[in-house]
Amino acid sequence: MRAVLAAAALALALPAHAQLDIGRILDLGRKAVEIAPKVQEATKEYSPEEEVALGEGIASGFLGAIRLHPDERLQRYVNRVGRWLASQTERADLPWTFGVIDTDTINAFAMPGGTVVVSHGLVKRLTSESELAGVLAHEIGHVLKKHQLAAIQSDAGWGAAADGAKAVAADQIGRRGGGDVLGLKTRLANAGVDLVKDGLFLRPLDRSMEYEADRIGVVVAARGGYDPYGFVAVLTMLAQVKPDESGASITFSTHPSPADRLAELEKAMPALEQYARQPQVEGRFRQTVGAR
């Protein structure tokens, strides 16, 4: 009902033909936020299905810019580690999808709805499955707390774009008696692609979100039976990465430095000390990642 009202607000504010122009949904959203500020608020709640649809749109756009790594064995391996970790969380039933992207630089990304991507450059710098688990669990933490969704919604243009798509689609559903779930998904997926084009991956998350994902990540890794200090080792490695290494050019950031993150994480680790002797699983990791 709220969504339909929001759509009605959009309909009042904008020419009817503009609502149907999916490709321009982003601009449309921006206008909507100026004229009808309640749109964003009224459509704040995303169902898991909507979150997944938006995330898939984002992932599709992302993969249009960076290709997947061709090593299928590695892809399946990372999915098993990730799925095992995600199974230990309160959002175990999301369609968790993990991917390794074919770039030598060091990066990892989380998208709404349970898609997590890590760069091959990061994976090959790790030394054990517990370190990989630490990275994936950090990204899983972002998904659990819907950080990416919050970032999208807190940005006037992006939030309105995504919410506008949702509202217009909801209106269609309303008119057709609630049957058009596919239409809603299509709209959200298109909004996701537009978000990528508009620079979603150019903006870092709030530093408090990074610290939170760090704290969640070490707990999730420990729940999966891994040595949670694997992630501490990853941050230690990141602290030592040289700016010019493998084309990785470190520039300014609103993100906390690895050193700051280590200092922050140290406060959370005493509670996890008892799990430090859990397996690091080095052999299987090296066989999959190292031997090629």
Next chain:
Amino acid sequence: MIAAMLTRFVVPLLLACLSLIGDAAAQEPAFTNRATELKERPAADARTLSPLAGETAVKVLSRQGAWTQVEAGPQRGWVRAFHLRFPSTVESSSGGGVGGSITSIFGFGSKEAPKTSKVATLGIRGLTPEDFKNASPDPAALRKMQSYRADKASAERFAKEAKLAPVAVAYAGNNP
């Protein structure tokens, strides 16, 4: 038989050698960030080889979980990872351009954000904001990535193979 022996002994040995080479190459300088101890093994209850004062210069040899293997003067041993700081790599590149790099949600970089941009972190070589702007959606690649998904049951078997046992651990403090 010979093949089995090769798999069982030679390959792991080769892998071990490779990792040693990797470790040897990673002789990074670091400093203790507080008074701490150099341990014989990477464990809290291991024998202490010697105390280390704060700001002691060490060389990093390898890392293992919470512990970092270092060379401190003539001695080799293990120091808690949290007890080390690394010479700034981020600040030293502060002149680096912002445009053309893309940001990571994984996130790292220095504390200060430039006024001109909300961008940052590690750049992805050859990828610029324009690449994203011009990227067309790739639903085929998305489907391919999704085809690698693992289901709960196979992930569980995979965990058992490595003797990973799930444990109940509560989130810390302000997390649910």
